Amino acid sequence: NAGVTQTPKFRVLKTGQSMTLLCAQDMNHEYMYWYRQDPGMGLRLIHYSVGEGTTAKGEVPDGYNVSRLKKQNFLLGLESAAPSQTSVYFCASTVRGRQTETQYFGPGTRLLVL
Amino acid sequence: ELKVEQNPLFLSMQEGKNYTIYCNYSTTSDRLYWYRQDPGKSLESLFVLLSNGAVKQEGRLMASLDTKARLSTLHITAAVHDLSATYFCAVDLEANSKLTFGKGITLSVRP
Numbered sequence: 309n310a311g312v313t314q315t316p317k318f319r320v321l322k323t324g325q326s327m328t329l330l331c332a333q334d335m336n337h338e339y340m341y342w343y344r345q346d347p348g349m350g351l352r353l354i355h356y357s358v359g360e361g362t363t364a365k366g367e368v369p370d371g372y373n374v375s376r377l378k379k380q381n382f383l384l385g386l387e388s389a390a391p392s393q394t395s396v397y398f399c400a401s402t403v404r405g406r407q408t409e410t411q412y413f414g415p416g417t418r419l420l421v422l
Numbered sequence: 423e424l425k426v427e428q429n430p431l432f433l434s435m436q437e438g439k440n441y442t443i444y445c446n447y448s449t450t451s452d453r454l455y456w457y458r459q460d461p462g463k464s465l466e467s468l469f470v471l472l473s474n475g476a477v478k479q480e481g482r483l484m485a486s487l488d489t490k491a492r493l494s495t496l497h498i499t500a501a502v503h504d505l506s507a508t509y510f511c512a513v514d515l516e517a518n519s520k521l522t523f524g525k526g527i528t529l530s531v532r533p
Binding site for chain 1: 523
């Protein structure tokens with residue numbers, strides 16, 4: 309049971325390049341999230357998914373796209389990277405019920421856009 | 423505008439003493455989360471508070487939620503160095519899994 313994993317751990321991009329960040333979880337969770345964390349800030353939600361085949365926008369979705377073709381994977385895409393997207397990206401998954409909830413975060417992906 | 427505010431943003435604590443940190447939010451919610459983050463690391467879930475009056479304890483940390491006051495407190499008993507970290511609270515303000523985070527409180531425990 310690996311929990312939540314993210315690929316890659318670190319990446320440097322040039323402005324305008326594209327890339328995809330992969331989040332995978334082996335806990336059969338329905339809910340998955342992509343956040344970004346900038347210095348001195350809390351996490352801000354980019355996109356999220358409440359189940360396979362569904363996605364929704366979070367607080368800061370511009371410049372990102374996502375897909376959830378398989379329940380265990382949640383992909384975050386940057387079509388044309390900008391320096392403002394330099395950040396640490398965290399993926400999370402959760403089982404959510406009326407009386408219980410546990411959230412698991414991945415280790416993060418550090419992205420530098422030059 | 424939905425807001426989650428934490429205060430203070432930085433707290434220097436003396437070993438062995440008790441402290442309380444606060445998280446308040448701007449609209450009704452009955453789901454509040456506390457996380458811990460060590461420098462350069464990911465977030466670790468500490469507590470999930472799912473109803474008014476909820477209280478949870480783990481070791482030297484105790485979290486409570488007052489939904490009427492829109493306030494959560496994290497009480498630290500007899501601070502130790504291992505508790506040095508940044509603590510975030512987050513609220514599900516729209517009850518739809520969209521979490522809004524506070525900016526975090528950095529705790530530093532000194533001898």
